Amino acid sequence: MIDQPKDIRKGEELDLDRLKAFLSDNLPEFSGEIAVSQFPSGFSNLTYLLKSGNREYVLRRPPFGANIKGGHDMSREFKVLSLLKPVYPKVPSPVLFCNDESVLGSEFYMMERVKGVILRGRPPKDINLSPDLMKSISEACIDNLAALHTMDIETSGLNSFGKPEGYTQRQVEGWIRRYHKAETDELGSMNAVTKWLEEHLPKQEHVSFIHNDYKYDNLVLNPDNLSEITAVLDWEMSTVGNPLMDLGTSLAYWAQADDSEALKPFSLTWLPGNLNRAQFADRYGERTGFDLKNLVYYYAFGAFKIGVIIQQIYARYKKGLTQDARFANLIYAVKACGVNAAKAIEKDKI
Known part of the structure; x- marks a missing residue:
């Protein structure tokens, strides 16, 4: 029932070496190892699941080839979540923002993973949507x-x-x-x-x-x-x-x-x-x-x-x-x- 990621689409891979180095320097609870997969739906910003030890995060970055400062401002989205969370609890907790484009080729941010069911284009398996x-x-x-x-x-x-x-x-x-x-x-x-x-x-x-x-x-x-x-x-x-x-x-x-x-x-x-x-x-x-x-x-x-x-x-x-x-x-x-x-x-x- 829980919304699950899949293999990363061709051409949308992340540089894991650079990402691990960044997390080692900026995320205290980072274990040093990381497994990455990608949530398959959505047509705008790219969304990945990061697993490090017993922790799970969601990473968001703009699509490759997009106008980054158009509708894909990662800094702004991170700030919105930071202000929303205290007054509107139905948002994931923001974790980390990176403005160093040398890490993944663009700005990106990480937030907590909220597990649950997401109704996408097809009904989830094992759920009777009566x-x-x-x-x-x-x-x-x-x-x-x-x-x-x-x-x-x-x-x-x-x-x-x-x-x-x-x-x-x-x-x-x-x-x-x-x-x-x-x-x-x-x-x-x-x-x-x-x-x-x-x-x-x-x-x-x-x-x-x-x-x-x-x-x-x-x-x-x-x-x-x-x-x-x-x-x-x-x-x-x-x-x-x-x-x-x-x-x-x-x-x-x-x-x-x-x-x-x-x-x-x-x-x-x-x-x-x-x-x-x-x-x-x-x-x-x-x-x-x-x-x-x-x-x-x-x-x-x-x-x-x-x-x-x-x-x-x-x-x-x-x-x-x-x-x-x-x-x-x-x-x-x-x-x-x-x-x-x-x-x-x-x-x-x-």
């Missing part, structure tokens, strides 16, 4: 997002991570620029959505600390009670900003049974029992008290944004910067994101 169980997991997922968005950010110091004024406009303009920069195919739906997003920008009414990539495969579930979330992972895009944009992204990841098959490998939210997107939004609104009158806008933005993220990965694959075979057909997922956004705009519902 409708009742999926309903309770989906409710816990929504409630936890609402709790994050209503957390006090002033006393924790998290308010220093981001500029909430004008956040919505900057995000819309920024993701549109990223899309055009990474564009490899002309997709009518994606281009139509960019125009609509620019013309219908809503007024920002709320400010929260937001995750920006909140979905099932970033949640660690308690193996003894799968309805309990023990940790939230992958805070690389977290910031202070408009929580409804975070909600929109999560809703866009929330594939339903009637969605394109290209979107279903990214989530198990389409399984029977899960609340649907409309029920998700209703429960979130009840828990936060936020006005969701512009929900279609935020959902369309979320779908577009996910499409851009996938497009960026696909563009790296097309340029030969990564050999990961999983990326070869990602263009179909980009198309599906554009179609979902355009459909929501046309029908005025998510």
Whole structure:
């Protein structure tokens, strides 16, 4: 049941000699020996399991060939975890940050390993994801997002991570620029959505600390009670900003049974029992008290944004910067994101 790593993918190996030397100098409990494996899922930062004696750590570093200071700032992610841990216990404890790129070719950081079940694209073996169980997991997922968005950010110091004024406009303009920069195919739906997003920008009414990539495969579930979330992972895009944009992204990841098959490998939210997107939004609104009158806008933005993220990965694959075979057909997922956004705009519902 526990999420397990696998062999390291070709081209993503770590220099163990340099890593061991660094840990010997900077990690007091390091035993001198190390075994490394890699968590196979995820499309952004690379995640490895390090075993040293009876201790286990998770190491995070940017993907090879990526723009390191774009969406892969290891220093920032480490600082976020350090400030979050005292006020939001559902994050791994940060252990060590390395800014010496001569060790692994980039900055990286280490954190404690939180063992548990992670719902990825395929149901875990030996677990019966019954409708009742999926309903309770989906409710816990929504409630936890609402709790994050209503957390006090002033006393924790998290308010220093981001500029909430004008956040919505900057995000819309920024993701549109990223899309055009990474564009490899002309997709009518994606281009139509960019125009609509620019013309219908809503007024920002709320400010929260937001995750920006909140979905099932970033949640660690308690193996003894799968309805309990023990940790939230992958805070690389977290910031202070408009929580409804975070909600929109999560809703866009929330594939339903009637969605394109290209979107279903990214989530198990389409399984029977899960609340649907409309029920998700209703429960979130009840828990936060936020006005969701512009929900279609935020959902369309979320779908577009996910499409851009996938497009960026696909563009790296097309340029030969990564050999990961999983990326070869990602263009179909980009198309599906554009179609979902355009459909929501046309029908005025998510």
